[in-house]
Amino acid sequence: xxxxxxVAGAAMIPMGRxxxxxxxxxxxxxxxxxxxxxxxxxxxVQEVFCGHSFGGMLTGQRILAxxxxxxxxxxxxxxxxxxxxxxxxxxxxxxxxxxRDVVLVIGVEKLSQFGGGTLPLVTEDREVRxxxxxxxxxxxxxxxxxxxxxxxxxxxxxxxVKARAHGALNPAAQLRKPVxxxxxxxxxxxxxPLTLFMCCPTGDGAASxxxxxxxxxxxxxxxxxxxxASVLHSGQVDLGPRDMLWPQISADSAADAYAAAGIGPGDLxxxxxxDAFSIAELIYYEALGLCAPGDGAKLIRLGETTFGGxxxxxxxxxxxxxxxxxxASGAAQVAELFWQLTGQAGARQVPGARLGLAHVTxxxxxxxxxxxxxxxxxxxx
Amino acid sequence: MSEDLxxxxxxxxxxxxxxxxxxxxxxxxxxxxxxxxxxxVDLDDGLRVLARLDGDPGELRMDGPVxxxxxxxxxxxxxxxxx
Numbered sequence: 001x002x003x004x005x006x007v008a009g010a011a012m013i014p015m016g017r018x019x020x021x022x023x024x025x026x027x028x029x030x031x032x033x034x035x036x037x038x039x040x041x042x043x044x045v046q047e048v049f050c051g052h053s054f055g056g057m058l059t060g061q062r063i064l065a066x067x068x069x070x071x072x073x074x075x076x077x078x079x080x081x082x083x084x085x086x087x088x089x090x091x092x093x094x095x096x097x098x099x100r101d102v103v104l105v106i107g108v109e110k111l112s113q114f115g116g117g118t119l120p121l122v123t124e125d126r127e128v129r130x131x132x133x134x135x136x137x138x139x140x141x142x143x144x145x146x147x148x149x150x151x152x153x154x155x156x157x158x159x160x161v162k163a164r165a166h167g168a169l170n171p172a173a174q175l176r177k178p179v180x181x182x183x184x185x186x187x188x189x190x191x192x193p194l195t196l197f198m199c200c201p202t203g204d205g206a207a208s209x210x211x212x213x214x215x216x217x218x219x220x221x222x223x224x225x226x227x228x229a230s231v232l233h234s235g236q237v238d239l240g241p242r243d244m245l246w247p248q249i250s251a252d253s254a255a256d257a258y259a260a261a262g263i264g265p266g267d268l269x270x271x272x273x274x275d276a277f278s279i280a281e282l283i284y285y286e287a288l289g290l291c292a293p294g295d296g297a298k299l300i301r302l303g304e305t306t307f308g309g310x311x312x313x314x315x316x317x318x319x320x321x322x323x324x325x326x327x328a329s330g331a332a333q334v335a336e337l338f339w340q341l342t343g344q345a346g347a348r349q350v351p352g353a354r355l356g357l358a359h360v361t362x363x364x365x366x367x368x369x370x371x372x373x374x375x376x377x378x379x380x381x
Numbered sequence: 382m383s384e385d386l387x388x389x390x391x392x393x394x395x396x397x398x399x400x401x402x403x404x405x406x407x408x409x410x411x412x413x414x415x416x417x418x419x420x421x422v423d424l425d426d427g428l429r430v431l432a433r434l435d436g437d438p439g440e441l442r443m444d445g446p447v448x449x450x451x452x453x454x455x456x457x458x459x460x461x462x463x464x
Binding site for chain 2: 244
C-alpha cells in the first residue's frame with residue numbers, strides 16, 4: 001500500500017574544512033536541528049539511512065551514539081556522490097510502502113581527512129590505475145563540449161561566477177566570495193581546460209532530513225514538501241564510443257522522475273544539480289531537459305538560470321560554491337529544496353517556488369558514464 | 382595486424398591506432414608526476430580506450446589520428462608523425 005512521502009524537517013552545517021571534527025561531530029547537530037524543525041523527538045525516529053563514502057564502518061551508528069539514539073535499524077549507504085540522495089531514496093521507499101512513519105536521512109562526509117586534492121578513487125579500476133581522476137574526466141568532457149557546441153571557455157567561467165554569486169547569499173556555503181570571469185579563467189590549471197575555480201572545493205559537511213508519512217505530516221501541521229519522485233539508477237558499461245556530452249544515466253533518471261511526478265522540466269521553479277565542475281552544469285542543463293541539446297551555453301549567457309531567470313539552478317551555490325562533501329551533497333540539495341519550497345530560503349529565496357528537482361551523479365568507473373545517479377522531485381505541500 | 386587494417390578500403394589509417402576523441406593534461410596529482418596527458422582513443426573496431434598521450438599536447442587534434450607507441454609501461458598513443 002503506497003502513500004505520499006514528505007520531508008518535514010531539514011538541517012545542515014555550513015560546508016567547509018573541519019579537520020578536527022569527527023563524522024559524528026559533523027552530523028549530530030544536524031539531526032537535532034532537523035528533528036526540531038519537524039517538531040519531532042529522537043524517540044520518534046523509526047529507522048535511519050546514512051549516506052557517506054569515507055567514514056568507515058558503522059558511521060551512522062557512531063552519529064546516533066553521540067545523540068544517545070540506538071536500537072532502531074541503521075543502514076549505511078555508499079553511492080559516491082549520490083550517497084546522501086540514495087539514503088533518501090531508501091527512506092522514501094520505506095515510508096511510501098507504509099513500512100515506516102518517521103525515517104531519518106543523514107548525509108555526511110569529511111574529505112579534509114585526505115588533505116587537499118582530488119577525490120581518492122578505487123585503484124581496482126583500470127582507468128584509475130592509468131591516472132584517471134574526476135577533474136580529468138570532466139575536463140575531457142569540457143574539451144569535447146567546446147569542440148561540438150556553440151560554446152566558449154568563458155561560458156564555463158560564467159557557471160562559476162553564478163555559483164559564487166549564489167554562494168554569497170548562502171550562510172551554509174563553503175565559498176562565499178564572488179568571482180569574475182577573468183578570475184575564473186586565470187585561476188590555477190587543474191586539468192586542461194578546467195581551472196581551480198571551475199572545480200568544486202574539497203570540504204566537509206553534513207545534512208539531515210526527516211522523512212514522514214502523510215499521517216505524521218498532518219499531525220505535525222508544519223511546512224513540509226512532498227517527494228513527488230525518487231529515482232536511482234546505476235551506470236551501464238559501454239566500451240565503445242559513447243557520446244560524452246550525453247550522460248545517459250542522468251537523462252534516464254530525470255526522464256523517469258518527470259514521468260513519476262507527472263511534470264515536465266518546464267514546470268520546475270528551482271533545480272539543484274550536480275555541478276561538481278562548471279562543465280557539468282552545462283551538460284546537465286541538457287540532460288535534465290532544461291534546454292534543448294546544444295543550448296546549454298545559451299542558458300548561462302542569458303541569465304536564465306539565476307534569480308529572475310526561467311528556472312533558478314543551484315540557488316544554494318551548488319557543489320561549486322556550497323561545496324561537495326560527497327555523501328552529504330544529495331541530502332544537502334534536498335534540504336535546499338525544503339527551504340526553497342517552504343519559503344525559508346532567506347536572501348536566496350526563489351519567489352513563489354513550488355516545484356524543485358535535485359540531481360546528484362557519482363563515481364568514476366571505467367566504461368561507465370557514471371556509477372550512480374539519483375534524482376528527486378519535490379513539491380510544496 | 383597492420384596488413385589486416387590496410388586491406389579494408391579507402392580512408393582507413395595505415396597504422397595501429399585510432400582517432401583522438403578528447404584529451405586533458407592533468408596538472409595536479411598526489412600520486413604521479415605532473416603534467417601528464419590522458420585521452421580517449423577510438424579504435425577502428427568500435428572500442429574506445431583511455432590512454433596516455435605522448436609528446437606536446439599542443440600537437441593534439443580533435444578526432445586526429447594517433448598511433449600506438451610501443452615499449453611503454455602504460456598504454457600510450459602519440460599523434461601520427463611523432464615518434
